[in-house]
Amino acid sequence: MKMKWMLIVIYICWFTAPCGNCEQRNKTEYNKMPKMFHYDQYDDCLYEDPSVEASYCLVRVVIKPNNGSEVWKLIEKYSSNWKLDLNHAALDRGVCISDIENEGAKLRDQHFNVSIVPKFDINFPYKIGHDAFRNTESYKANFSILVDKIINAELTEKYDLQAYTEIEYCERRGVNEFPIDSLDIFFVVIMTALCIVVIFSSWYDYWCKSSIGLEHYRVDLPNKLSMVLASFSFIRNWYRLTSHSRDPLCRDLRFIQSIRYNTFVLILIGHACILVQTRTGWFVEERFRQPEIMIIVNGFQIVTTFFAISALVFTIMYIQKAQNSNRKPGALGMILIVTFRYIRLTPVYALVLLFEATWFVRAQDGPFWRRAAETELTYCRRNWWINLLYLNNYLRLDQPCMQHSWYLACDFQLSIIGVILVTLMLRLPKLKVKLLVTAAVISFIIPSVVIYWNAFDGATIFSPEGRRFVFWYDVGYHKTYLPMHMNLNMYIYGVIVGVLYWKIKKANINLGSNRIFRVTWYLLFLVWPVLFLSGQHFYTHDYSKPSLWMAVYFTVARGLWAFLLAIGFFGFLYRVNKPLHRLLNIRLFEVLGRLTYGAYVGHFFIMKMMFYNIRHVEDLGVFDTSIRINATLYLSYILSLVLTLLVELPVSALQKQLIDHFIKPNKRQARGEEEGERNEAQNSTKIANKMEGYTNDAFKATFKEGNDMQEFNQQ
Template sequence: MPKLAELDDYDRCLEGAPAGDVATYCSVRVVIEPNNSSKIWHLIESFSSDHKRHYNHKHLYRGICMANCKQLVLSMTNMTKNALKADKFDTDFPYAFDGTIFRDTPGHRERYGEMVNICLNHRLNQTHQLRAHTEIETCTKNTDTVEVDWLDMSFLVVCTVIISLTIMSTYYDKSINHKQDVAHYKQDVDSKKKMIFVSFSMLRNWYRLTSRSQEPVDKDLRFLQAIRFLSMFLVITGHAALLCAVIPSQNSYRIEMMYHDISTMILTGGTQITQTFFAMSGFLLAIHMISFASRRKEKLGVSMLLKTTMIRYIRLTPLYAFVILLHATWLAKLQDGPFWKLGSELERTMCRRNWWTNLLYINNYVKADQPCMQQGWYLGCDYQMFFIGILLVIMTNRYRKLTIPLFVLAVVGSYILPALFIYYQKLEGTFIVTLEAQRFIFWYDDIYLKSYIPLHINAGNYLAGMVTGLIYLSLRKNNIDPSQSKWFRILWKMVIPIAVSSLLVHYIFYVNDYEKPSVWMAVYFTITKNSWGVFSCIFLLGLTFQVAPVVKRIFDHRIFEPLGRITYAAYLSHTFVMRLFFLSIREPLRFSYIGLTSMIFSSVVFSYLMATFLCLCLELPVTALQKLIVGNFRGITFRPINKT
């Protein structure tokens, strides 16, 4: 079969042109024209029909140096050119991004489209006796210049303001430290006005980042920082694997054969790690809000709902908006290469068009198929569940006798609703991570859009976390230690093996095409989706009550305190780092486990380095100002759990 990806030499094409000549390099999508008389075509059709485990080999990717292509076409007769031209035909699969996403694409298609079609069909006919429709996606010229507009300048202004505030605040904080004692940075200064002035102090925020609370609840739950960090490591692992499928590969067959190995389901099913974050978010929300409500004489009401959601919005949004602005401006200007525009200009355009869906936290429903910062779907879903969770706490606070019925109703609803949705939408019994969907970062994948990112699909695990928070408070109040139970200890030790084993079962959906709609698949989807949150909650309770003291001590280590706190910033910034490092390659990626491992670790290190600066210079200062101006419910704060 034709290779999925072949590229002319990018640098030689653009830099090797004679002085004064305009050199152009184009990235092209190729769709092979059906040919029933061709054995190769039948092989392509047969191999691609296993669409859950194989790429669509009817769809190819080519990088073309237009100088070479032009020279080839000029050497042909008109009869040969006409014979090689292939018109566009209907297909039942997406093969290119919307042409309006990339700047000047319509003009490039008009100018070079016919020439590219002839050139590529000449190559394809010579090697495989096939023809194809071609569509230019992006073109780069050696005369392209960096264009800076008002939005690019606004990012520089924002950076200048943040850096200036950090320098001035740090200098002021140091100047009022008359005793030159580090203890000065660990405690509040003597007035609210001074606290505002020192909110951007790098020294003070460093100690805030590395400090450890001695409150009983915080000491109980200190291990959550380790789980945040380790889960973020798994998130980056998954996104590195996704990047290997997004970037055209030299050895795609090896990746496809991985899907014939049942152990690969641990990687594809690893998307379930998101449910752990939802469970932790619900767990902390229940503990903090119910503890806060129990200390108040008056009932919680609408004002509390509005205030808590406002505080969370202030807590999350400034850093989120800053990274969105970075993606919408300077990301596309920082690198180049045959794949660079595909990853950077795509993000630039979507963040300029759809940034508002992110900042309103509705991006998991609105414009979900053209996302800015695709990982932001989790933030939208989590924010929506936070609102619902607060509403549920307020209702149980006002009608205490209805606490159990309300939670039972909510949990039952979180099982029934997704089951009905899966059934009537005729979806699979699990989230199928296909290779072809990954080529377009899931933009055009119905399974992703309908059964992975919506609130109604993920609510069950958030509610499981809230129920676990209620159980934790009840156990502490009644001085009950579940770790004394033999059965609980056995159950806790079985959680991880059962959770991992449950992922292996997903293999049946990759090797079979079951008839849909299906009642059993709808039920299976809901149970397996929500079981991950249940597994997470059992694991959390076990660590809280020290079922495994050695594991608890490791997870309580000081190193995880700052690593856990900067995970939100790392979650926002890691896709920027991965684009910057890996989308500037000059040839199709050669997949290997060593290469994947190096990609993961380098992404983790540099994402956390970037996150440290973002946290110290923006996230922690905003949190400090929010507490001073809006308040934080007498010491109760709401920390985001991060992310997918």
């Protein structure tokens, strides 16, 4: 029976998939156009002859329209489908300038009397803006005319075309564009101080040992001052990281750590597709016409899985603590949970941001490196406060600092909504269903209105041309992918699943024994690729817009993904497939899941080092790309391990001790309302601590229940 259903789904996938290769593309004709990417040898230019002060410039080139040119007509033809094609009027050049006088004489000897092409109206993004690169104006003053003549000489000779050229940045032999400044020194001071604190705390913890062996590091020290001084103890935090909770609820949800790890791996694959530097435009455009690649492109919404997990675990933990305390949470509890979340999420985030704003640019070099690193330096120094306020998914989207951190901002904003919604449900249990339905309807309507009002397609279009600038200037990406309100439905559905978890558990229903549910669970592994592939229709077809059905489809597709996640969650929870369930509960995945937050925060600059630290462009195959993805994966988790032991867990432990000190009930104070507020604060602290074991912004809290020390972790 299962095989029958699987064959039916495969049949549907095969015959309903959009035809990605039906469009006839003539490569011989295609090659008549100017190459989109061409770069002189970087190392030969700058380092071959030490006696020559050579310069190497990255230049943006925009071809001037010429309706009388056959090549221009080809450019228009092969640039017509903006969803699948690059803009062939925008070229990228790397030009070596070893000697201005010799270069000028060479052009004169070849009888090229090329006139300078002034800037004309350009109605598309063609360069990285907002003064991202240092000293560009001085290089423009020295080299713009020569660069213009060199490039236009080639275009005129080979293609009978002319182009406007603009230097993006240059590198000159022997010139240090990034002298050490006070912010660089500040980062070194912070790291030095952090290492000293960790060494002192580890020594103090060892000095407090009263027994032989390592059991000392697994239990609390006798007083709070000692615990505060030992908060940064390396060995104690290692045991906190690798601890294995015996709490029944923790055991139920342990597989989520494995899901978080595997989701992160899929995110790495998507980011690699964005950052890889290709040799030809043909390579990129052909990949966008392949169904398997379109599954990855449309699968960028996989990151929304984290939103659902965050909502799910928070709801389960919050409801449990409210039930155990027999007290309804209030405003104080909500404020504390949000505050604790901010304190736990921010230190690692801020430290990585500071590194990218200082020393990261010096980590590598190459013709493309400054596009990856100097933009981070410039934008992070300029917009750091937007990131630390978690508003970078709404403000200055075209000059992003740590572009991937839009997710952190979105998750933090959604968590505030989640705290308010679940608190209202607990305080007004009779209105619980109405609150959930209202929230679900609102989360459905808002994205649909945005899609219809802005005349967008039924899926976020990640076009090849948008990819050229990592979607910094893509309006559709800004308005449909990054905002919190466009991802609200995933979070609300996570809250609903969290409520259903307790309802099903109290009803003592075993979904794993239900045959229909088991078949549905197995089918989801075939349905989700179909769901992602369905978005290809919006690439291969240009439907009239605005369109009501596309507005509805956008939200329904997100809702369907949330439904598949819910089915998957309950399937793992009730062990539909026991071998797979055992695999997901391997101890290693529990630790990796806790490290995933730090790995996510730091992976993007590591991936840039993999794909921008190159000397020449090449069309990477699956094997080469896989090697770089795996290298990024390993290095990201190594970085996360360091950040976790030096920053995340110590801050979490220190926060817990300080909170317990300031809000601990005083027996000499009157009972009544004041004591109730303190109890609420303590409950909120425990909720935040336990919840962070699985959500994406904090690592771990240590607390006692009975005589056992339970540890709940996250990242």
